[in-house]
Amino acid sequence: MTHAIDTTAPVRLGQFIDGREQAPAAVIEVRNPSRVAHLVGTVAAGTSADVDAAVRAAAAAAPAWAATSAEDRIALFARIADEIDAVADELATLVAQENGSVREIIRREIIGAAGAFRGVGDHLADKLAPVRHDSGPDGASVVVSRRPYGVVACIVPWNAPLILTANKIAPALAAGNTVVLKPSPFAPLGVTLIGRIAASILPAGVVNVVNGEGEVGAALIGHPAVRKISFTGGGQTARHVMRQAADRLTGVHFELGGNDPAIVLDDADLAVTADRIADSAFRRAGQVCFAVKRVYVPRAQLAEFGRLLAERVDRITVGDALDPRATMGPLNNAGQLEKVRGLRERAVAAGRDVRELGTVLDAGAWDEGHFLRPTVVLDAAHDDELVREEQFGPILPVVAYDTEEEAIAMANDTEYGLCSSVWSRSLERAARVADRIESGMTIVNSHLFSPVGTREIPFGGWKQSGIGWEGSPYGIEEYLQFHSVDVQALPQARAQG
CATH class of the missing domain: 3.40.605.10 (Aldehyde Dehydrogenase; Chain A, domain 1)
Incomplete structure (x- = not known):
């Protein structure tokens, strides 16, 4: 049948x-x-x-x-x-x-x-x-x-x-x-x-x-x-x-929804971290409930991480969802397009370091769909609108922190609590930080589930990210x-x- x-x-x-x-x-x-x-x-x-x-x-x-x-x-x-x-x-x-x-x-x-x-x-x-x-x-x-x-x-x-x-x-x-x-x-x-x-x-x-x-x-x-x-x-x-x-x-x-934080610790492998964070943040043009929505990076490593992240995001190709060359398609609807575009424009108006990246596959057809280029904001502040709200689109803010305690406090300072991630070469240290994050799920050195995680983790969130699993x-x-x-x-x- x-x-x-x-x-x-x-x-x-x-x-x-x-x-x-x-x-x-x-x-x-x-x-x-x-x-x-x-x-x-x-x-x-x-x-x-x-x-x-x-x-x-x-x-x-x-x-x-x-x-x-x-x-x-x-x-x-x-x-x-x-x-x-x-x-x-x-x-x-x-x-x-x-x-x-x-x-x-x-x-x-x-x-x-x-x-x-x-x-x-x-x-x-x-x-x-x-x-x-x-x-x-x-x-x-x-x-x-x-x-x-x-x-x-x-x-x-x-x-x-x-x-x-x-x-x-x-x-x-x-x-x-x-x-x-x-x-x-x-x-x-x-x-x-x-x-x-x-x-x-x-x-x-x-x-x-x-x-x-x-x-x-x-x-x-x-x-x-x-x-x-x-x-x-x-x-x-x-x-x-x-x-x-x-x-x-x-x-x-x-x-x-979720406003998932990624905490990059000072001993993280920055190249691997930037690559995997980009994979999560721009999957489905950022329209995923559990995806990296905000990144916290040690201030001393902000410039290097920002360079690596921008290089990785710039390799994204944007085009028709059926084009085999495309790695990112359009946003789903006009309302979501306007919301994300507004967040980006207000970040530019605030003087932030906003980078529109990626390759456009068919510039002539760009206005025929709900397309946006993948964007990173490399000097966002924790209180920025873009950081406080779930953007649900292809724009990712990066925020500097000075101490591990400050990073944890900022990660938890949200009405959401769906997923989160911690990035470190030390699995023991990452696990200690992960235990302090207020979310239903925390992943170490990724923001996508492993096969055993996919099979065994109850999917759901704390606070206003859900009721039940x-x-x-x-x-x-x-x-x-x-x-x-x-x-x-x-x-x-x-x-x-």
């Missing part, structure tokens, strides 16, 4: 509810951020009635799905992963055109999405196994088990749409929940197709996909049959989601709730009477 994807013409997708695709009455156009005039495709513009139908279908499917065995779920997930693999090349081309990340990055993302379905079963039996506690010869016992919530609303963003979708729906489904999936209108095509693949393999109603704008999101969050909401995106939207969820005390899981053996726990049975024996005399 291969879901063919034709990328030679605009892709047109309807809602997918209760096992059936439904033709849209109205559509949302999806434009290519590399060439805005290019229509990549359309998705159905959903309504609150569509949301109600999807949630009702999910609620009706929930009891039977919760009753399936872990083995049966794992077998179905393997089929979903195989189907994703079968269309990976076409899907990568499509999503690069709607998202703006270069195709090679999207191709790796698809591998991760398929891997999320394959790997979610590794610890499933252990997580679902009831634990029994016997009190002794009187026959009393307690059984602690875990049960699914029921219907889970999964709301995903545009920046890494496929892996973030898989990281939500795979554990939610593995836990025995059913799902209503809402993609971002800025990159809905690939997410809708991933949802459709899963929905076509699983029983009808277990996965449903509804696209739309604010009306659809509000209807989904406020629906009385939705038992948990998993949302990845910005803090402002999360506050809105939480206020709506509060009316029904609906559970929430949030993976939000994704990935790893712990991620499935977000979609399970406890149910305990306490069996108490009657007194012997009364039982006989």
Whole structure:
């Protein structure tokens, strides 16, 4: 059962509810951020009635799905992963055109999405196994088990749409929940197709996909049959989601933004550090929740580090996401472009050392897309707007510090706490500094996870970077709730009477 994807013409997708695709009455156009005039495709513009139908279908499917065995779920997930693999090349081309990340990055993302379905079963039996506690010869016992919530609303963003979708729906489904999936209108095509693949393999109603704008999101969050909401995106939207969820005390899981610090210690290998920090900071044009967003460097090494960083960033090639020569594509949308451009312009106006770098592959087409050149600000101050805010774009400030204590204090002086990194030749020293950073995750000598980190680290943040965790053996726990049975024996005399 291969879901063919034709990328030679605009892709047109309807809602997918209760096992059936439904033709849209109205559509949302999806434009290519590399060439805005290019229509990549359309998705159905959903309504609150569509949301109600999807949630009702999910609620009706929930009891039977919760009753399936872990083995049966794992077998179905393997089929979903195989189907994703079968269309990976076409899907990568499509999503690069709607998202703006270069195709090679999207191709790796698809591998991760398929891997999320394959790997979610590794610890499933252990997580679902009831634990029994016997009190002794009187026959009393307690059984602690875990049960699914029921219907889970999964709301995903545009920046890494496929892996973030898989990281939500795979554990939610593995836990025995059913799902209503809402993609971002800025990159809905690939997410809708991933949802459709899963929905076509699983029983009808277990996965449903509804696209739309604010009306659809509000209807989904406020629906009385939705038992948990998993949302990845910005803090402002999360506050809105939480206020709506509060009316029904609906559970929430949030993976939000980050303003990740990188602390470069005075014994770091500056060349390696500059290279790896650039890899993180400008991946997906900086539109990654966990990426280096600000760098703290010893004042005595600022000039040398700045030179090495600028040399590395200057090797970035900027162009169409499908151009194999491009190592960085455009920003996803006009709003993000204007935000980052404004941050850069205000840094220039403040007299900062702002370097616009990189090679433009097609200057004639530059204004046809949401392009910016990668930029470093080599003398930023900790209180600069660019340092205090999450820029979510290809601009990186570097801040000098005088003492290790000052660097740690500045790294922690933020409302965010997602990821962080420490750079040093001494792993012991780096680990001591890492232990003092206020974030959910800290990486030493990289800002990307190792293979074991990808597999084992619970992904999430402190402070305003989120509520709850994704990935790893712990991620499935977000979609399970406890149910305990306490069996108490009657007194012997009364039982006989």
